[in-house]
Amino acid sequence: MKKILFVASEGVPFIKTGGLADVVGSLPKCIDKKYFDVRVMIPCYTCMKPQMREKLNYVTHFYMDYNWEGVYVGILEAEVDGIKYYFIDNEKYFGGPKPYGDDAKYEIEKYAYFSKAALSALPVIGFQPDLIHCHDWQTAMIPVYLDDRFRQGEFFKDMKTVMTIHNLKFQGRWGIDDVKNITGLPYRYFTADTMELYNDANLLKGGLVFADALTTVSNTYAEEIKTAFYGESLEGLLNARSGDLRGIVNGIDYEDFNPETNPHIEHNYSAANFRKEKIKNKRALQKELGLKQDDKTFMIGIVSRLTDQKGFDLIAYIMDELCQDNVQIVVLGTGEERYENMFRHFAWKYGDKVSANIYYSEALSHKIYAACDAFLMPSLFEPCGLSQLMSLRYGTLPIVRETGGLKDTVEPYNEYESTGTGFSFRNYNAHEMLNTIRYAEKIYYDKKREWNKIIDRAMAADFSWHVSALKYQEMYDWLIG
DSSP states (O other): OEEEEEEOSOBTTTBOSSHHHHHHHHHHHHSOTTTEEEEEEEEOOTTSOHHHHTTOEEEEEEEEEETTEEEEEEEEEEEETTEEEEEEEOHHHHOSSSSOOSOHHHHHHHHHHHHHHHHHHHHHHTOOOSEEEEESGGGTHHHHHHHHTGGGSGGGTTOEEEEEESOTTOOOEEEHHHHHHHHOOOGGGGSTTTTEETTEEEHHHHHHHHOSEEEESOHHHHHHTTSTTTSTTOHHHHHHTGGGEEEOOOOBOTTTSOTTTOTTSSSOOOTTTHHHHHHHHHHHHHHHHTOOOOTTSEEEEEESOBSGGGTHHHHHHHHHHHTTSSEEEEEEOOBOHHHHHHHHHHHHHTTTTEEEEOSOOHHHHHHHHHHOSEEEEOOSOOSSOSHHHHHHHTTOEEEEESSHHHHHHOOBOBTTTTBOSBEEEOSSOHHHHHHHHHHHHHHHHHOHHHHHHHHHHHHHOOOBHHHHHHHHHHHHHHHHO
């Protein structure tokens, strides 16, 4: 049996700030247990929900040489859904009201500690993985530390590493002298062909140089990040390592996002009966949010962080124009103040058409996926994206820009061949987006049978984790041999 260890800064159900936690929580459950023993290691944050903290059992502790002193490393464990989780405990680094802080240097110190502690803990707990699967910059020091001194020991000699990029924008950068001091690594790790980038130390770059294989979360994003526009200054390295880089699209948990059983939505429905039952969710949401009660109005949903990356400058540009159409727009999320206020303004100006919910609610997000006719996601870049997968699952047709995972998972409607699962536009242009929204409106209003056939195809698409898990298993087999 091949042993795999996932190491990440967050993971469902213990701690979550974004999509990374969903991947770390869902993917291990779908890897074939006949052939793989997959375990997960994350920090033991004190801000974890009390009911989750109660599941943790103390295993042991030891002291590790770090940042020029002996530092405490506690190890706890828990088992959830048949997966064993290990937790690295240190209140200095993982105390506080939220997992991540704003002090970049301290974050680097914290996650370099976590990376070294994760490796140091393995002989202590007696788990010797064949492969360590590292996620994002917070764990990128694991391949570097392995290369530096751990591989000299018999225990670590043959251990392989995979580095997964969830979002290349976040890299863990700081001054070389400070990072050298914190990590205790020799100068050879701070040269142009190792961790140095534009006179800074770059932790993610270190992981990308020293890992045995690289993955990212969609095929298109794997190609995009080799270009200057998307490469965030690492495109040269990613081109050099393109033979070791593959894109594997994320999945979603088909149990959690199931319109037939979802407890959050007013009326459950399926691919067989959505024509009659889905509309009941629209009525319920219109009533709940105080929108005009009208079955026929084209309802567009948005559930997102309200940031430039997600394309809200495009939406702001055409919002007044779009509100002249027979549409309703339901927004849920928080983010940049200008976008929060933009949606509040339009909700005030078009009270029966726009609902601005400037907060986050898991229950309301499910209601929006189930109730709306279309889901708008015009991202500037999107490594994978999960919202479009959820909307497909609910038969709410995505309107997306062709980038990253959006391009890989939403097939644009072709009226001549009657194919496609949603609508897409190519250029980052507000009126190209508006034209695509209006094309979707036209199909919805004038060709209802065609619209329903697109929903049939959308709900039949399979983006469950089981599909992606097979591709990860192939890679593990290829690496471990």
